[in-house]
Amino acid sequence: MLTDAEWEALVLSFKISTVAVLCALPLAVLVAALLARGRFPGRSLLDGIVLMPLVLPPVVVGYLLLVTFGTRAPLGAWLHETFGWRFVFSWTGAALAAAIVTFPFQVRAIRLAIEAIDRDISAAAETLGAGPVDRFFSIVLPLALPGVVAGAITAFAASLGEFGAIITFVSNVPGETRTLPLAIYTAIQSPGGEAQAARLAAISIGLALAGLLLAELAAKRLEHMIGR
């Protein structure tokens, strides 16, 4: 039903999204915890920076990545010379772009989950001898787990659909950075590619729906599991 090139785009999309979400997750948990419970100068600024990709045109994110991690940019050149890392034209670059654009989805869901936890529960843990880090791992994180999972699944679904930042930063290389949306775009641009574009678009819609439903379902199951 699908051509080899279409399969390639689909598999690549899953690979990029999985890496993007999993690598960003620990940082998202940390940032969400800081925003939910932390009291420090620059908190509003951090909040703004984290949410920025939601309102910024993705092409701008791509551009910023290019001028930061491009092989001619100082940081990009250094990473390339020192570790041999090259983001441009590479699927890892696509994952980086997807991670940044979908980061706010993760942070927001986790933050809401942490904020919903009764602080008094943490105070009780404190009187029982638990320090701040201990309380975070034994009380806060388990209770916020539904939010963490829902955030990760939503970010995964959104990441599958990321277009602007990826095409700007890592271009449209078949088998390397041509994800599902880029494949759709390519198909539309090619004469006689309408049928292919329609097939891929249908897959996209299906995946997005499945992702959202799954996030909802997982959150419900986990809420039940932790006994609420």
Next chain:
Amino acid sequence: MTLRLRIGHRFPGFQVTASFEAPPSGITGLFGPSGSGKTTVINAIAGLLRPDEGAIELDDRVLLDRATGIDVPARRRRIGYVFQDARLFPHLSVHSNLLYGWRRSPVRLPQHEIDGVIEMLGIAHLLERKPHRLSGGEKGRVSLGRALLSNPDLLLLDEPLAALDTARRHEILPYLERLKAEARVPMVYVSHSIEEITRLADMLVVMNGGRSVVSGPVAEIMSRLDLFPLTGRFEAGAVVDCRVEAHDARHGMTSLLFEGGRFLVPRLAAEPGHALRARIRARDVIVATEEPRGLSANNVLPAIVREIRRDQDPFAEIALDCGGTSLVARITQLSLDRLGLAPGTSVYAIVKALNVETRGSLPAPRRAGGESA
């Protein structure tokens, strides 16, 4: 573990100042109406609130001293806290809840002590459950067990019964009494119910309007007429420590000895020699200037009027000295004037047997047919 406390804390529009010393064992009751600053005080003891000024010591351990900047974090104070709303961890089973503090305690209680606490609280059948499947009374018991198993030097209880209905209350009170009897750990018990306080506490701290007004032994505080407006006119009364003397099987009565006399009460399930505390509400004491005859009441005690205090009319309170034990009677000012009572007058205090509330009358646990003859 003697607790010494002197703190001051300012909230917007409300100030709390408290100072008292709690004895090294038994239960210290922190009593006062809602909003009198009780929770602020025990939160400061627990380390959950840092007061603006003052110091808190537990024996020779300084927990807080704002002058020198010492503030031991709550997690290192080794003070157990039983919250009004239990605050069990919803994602953990009862068993994991119970062991949460135990795992983190510097000196872990041995396994047989864990089993002992679980058995004492009657929660062995709940261990695998999640907190949301517990009743209010069960939650309270698990919360108490969790705090006990962390092996604290001091246990704080913040209105542990307030959120429960009467039936659930009686599900927990006996456990608190048993805990007290076993002298496992000294406790500070916060309540706005004078009934709970007089039933449990040995020493009483009265809070009002953010200040600790007075502290001292329960019997002494409860018989002070000047404190009646604070100890609650209607529910107030003397507290008398007594001992079971004997049982009268024919009439189903028990006699209780106290310093200066004896009470007769309907039979209690307690062995002779068992120490009890009777609470005699001032409104349940009748005063007569002559020894009454042909009276159904069983307890007629000779006494001397020690002090009279006219309350908001029409009532007055009278402190009576009954052979060294204080009783308090609440009568009308009309009766006061009609009888011509004055300090030094010899009278008879009439207490209906039914009105002698006894404590510690928990039926002996797990002893089939344990009724003593």
